[in-house]
Amino acid sequence: MTEKKIYSKLGEKLASGEFILTGELEPEKTTDLSHTIHEAKQMAPYVVAANVTDSPLGIVTINSMAATHIIQRESGLECIWQLTVRDVNKLGIAGMMMGAHALGIRNVLSLTGDHTALGDMPESKPVFDLDSATLVKLVREMVDKGSINGYEIEAPPKLHVGAAANPNANPVEAEILKIGRKAEAGAEFIQTQVVYDIEKTIEFLTGIKKYNVPVLLGIFPMKSYGIAKGFDEFVPGVSVPKEILAQWKSIKKEFPDKKMQKEAYDQANYEFFKPFISELKKKKLLAGVHCMAVHYPRIFPKLQEVVFG
Amino acid sequence: MTIITTKKPFEEIVVAIKDIKRITIVSCASCAAMCQTGGTEGAKEMAEKLEAEGFEISTVIVPEEVCDNRVMKTDFRKIEEELRHTDAILTLSCGLGVASITEVLSNKFPLIPVFVGTNTEFMGMTERIGRFYMRCQGCGDCLLNETGGICPITTCAKSLMNGPCGGMVDGKCEVGKYEKDCGWVLIYKRLKELGRLDLFSKLRESVNWSERGHQREVVWR
Numbered sequence A: 001m002t003e004k005k006i007y008s009k010l011g012e013k014l015a016s017g018e019f020i021l022t023g024e025l026e027p028e029k030t031t032d033l034s035h036t037i038h039e040a041k042q043m044a045p046y047v048v049a050a051n052v053t054d055s056p057l058g059i060v061t062i063n064s065m066a067a068t069h070i071i072q073r074e075s076g077l078e079c080i081w082q083l084t085v086r087d088v089n090k091l092g093i094a095g096m097m098m099g100a101h102a103l104g105i106r107n108v109l110s111l112t113g114d115h116t117a118l119g120d121m122p123e124s125k126p127v128f129d130l131d132s133a134t135l136v137k138l139v140r141e142m143v144d145k146g147s148i149n150g151y152e153i154e155a156p157p158k159l160h161v162g163a164a165a166n167p168n169a170n171p172v173e174a175e176i177l178k179i180g181r182k183a184e185a186g187a188e189f190i191q192t193q194v195v196y197d198i199e200k201t202i203e204f205l206t207g208i209k210k211y212n213v214p215v216l217l218g219i220f221p222m223k224s225y226g227i228a229k230g231f232d233e234f235v236p237g238v239s240v241p242k243e244i245l246a247q248w249k250s251i252k253k254e255f256p257d258k259k260m261q262k263e264a265y266d267q268a269n270y271e272f273f274k275p276f277i278s279e280l281k282k283k284k285l286l287a288g289v290h291c292m293a294v295h296y297p298r299i300f301p302k303l304q305e306v307v308f309g
Numbered sequence B: 001m002t003i004i005t006t007k008k009p010f011e012e013i014v015v016a017i018k019d020i021k022r023i024t025i026v027s028c029a030s031c032a033a034m035c036q037t038g039g040t041e042g043a044k045e046m047a048e049k050l051e052a053e054g055f056e057i058s059t060v061i062v063p064e065e066v067c068d069n070r071v072m073k074t075d076f077r078k079i080e081e082e083l084r085h086t087d088a089i090l091t092l093s094c095g096l097g098v099a100s101i102t103e104v105l106s107n108k109f110p111l112i113p114v115f116v117g118t119n120t121e122f123m124g125m126t127e128r129i130g131r132f133y134m135r136c137q138g139c140g141d142c143l144l145n146e147t148g149g150i151c152p153i154t155t156c157a158k159s160l161m162n163g164p165c166g167g168m169v170d171g172k173c174e175v176g177k178y179e180k181d182c183g184w185v186l187i188y189k190r191l192k193e194l195g196r197l198d199l200f201s202k203l204r205e206s207v208n209w210s211e212r213g214h215q216r217e218v219v220w221r
Ligand code: SF4
Pocket: B135, B136, B137, B138, B139, B140, B141, B142, B143, B144, B151, B152, B153, B154
């Protein structure tokens, strides 16, 4: 066996087995990335890297490869470029891999992407030439073999490629077997959908353990009652536990003072996620945590205690 | 198997043929008749509507299968005289019928334009009259032996080769407000039932488009 090649800080930490925290940045429908860069700088001391989303929900935003490059350059924070197979065919994606490398991108997360019909350009052609597993395979061929479709690449791209998983999926066995395909394709890490249900999470993580791919668990600390309620209502397939919603509601009522309210929310997140993560860590089911709460960078110091404390 | 058609909005047809006076209606007795867009009934209804709009009907024929060139050659021979006094043909059949008529007429009547009065939806499975479902898109490289007889190209909204995707919730698909089954969950359930989850676990290659993206034909040589 040749030694595992390392191309990024994320790759290095994953290889070392060190427990890690990653964050998420969501560029919007704009050419101005200053807010996102500001957020990246705020989370930079706490995370190894941050994901940069690719037109989530099929709602068009600034191109994720361009955004990833600019955020990395301006904030110094390493990013995980999210790429969906929704908008570009195999040929285009292969070209983008070389482009991404040339722009200094060293991590890519392979995603299917929400269907165009769901977004704000529903008349757009849904591509899906590749899927999330065959995209992983394509990247690994380019990186490891230095070829594409068998044709040599003069200076091949060097990126780590990850994939997504959904522990909330029902039927869960179909999802577990699908992760097996992604592992076979060569996924180097998994980032999961947001979870709140510890039983389901354990069942799923135990189910995919045999594939030996490091898992970063998706969590969503909730900045306010409104955010918690919105997440519960609008994210299909993930529900925020009733007790949490009730607790968040009572915080809103109990603390009219904004500053105290913020502290109470932060503390409540800490108290919910601390035992959750500790249990999974104890069971050795995780390689780290992926925090998907965008626009909530002030949670990171507390989250650091949750994850590493 | 039936090529499923629906009626084109009448106003849309009128706009397309607005400069035409004398019309021959060719209405298919096969699939379109079953879909109630063609056949004798469909032709009669269309003729009445067109006449009410001031168009003149040269003649009406209801061939056995408009998509079959041989049938059309025979049937057009019988109405050659009428064709000489017609300005256009309105076809009540699938798109194949329009192509067939155009090709058959290209020698003797190349200047007669051929219009279509239907929208061709898909090739469909019939549950009963009025309930037709797309189950195969004729991709030319059938995967059904590996997917428990359920087509991922057709039943998965993204035609994925390695589903289900993250858009699946409780077995339903994100496209269409979670009302339709996720094709990949159907495949999973069927293969599980058959004791063939080994097939489900298989990593599939992406579709090979090298043979698909151009005019396809089957020609015995
Ligand atoms: S794979 Fe699907 S679309 Fe292709 S021939 Fe088979 S059933 Fe038809």
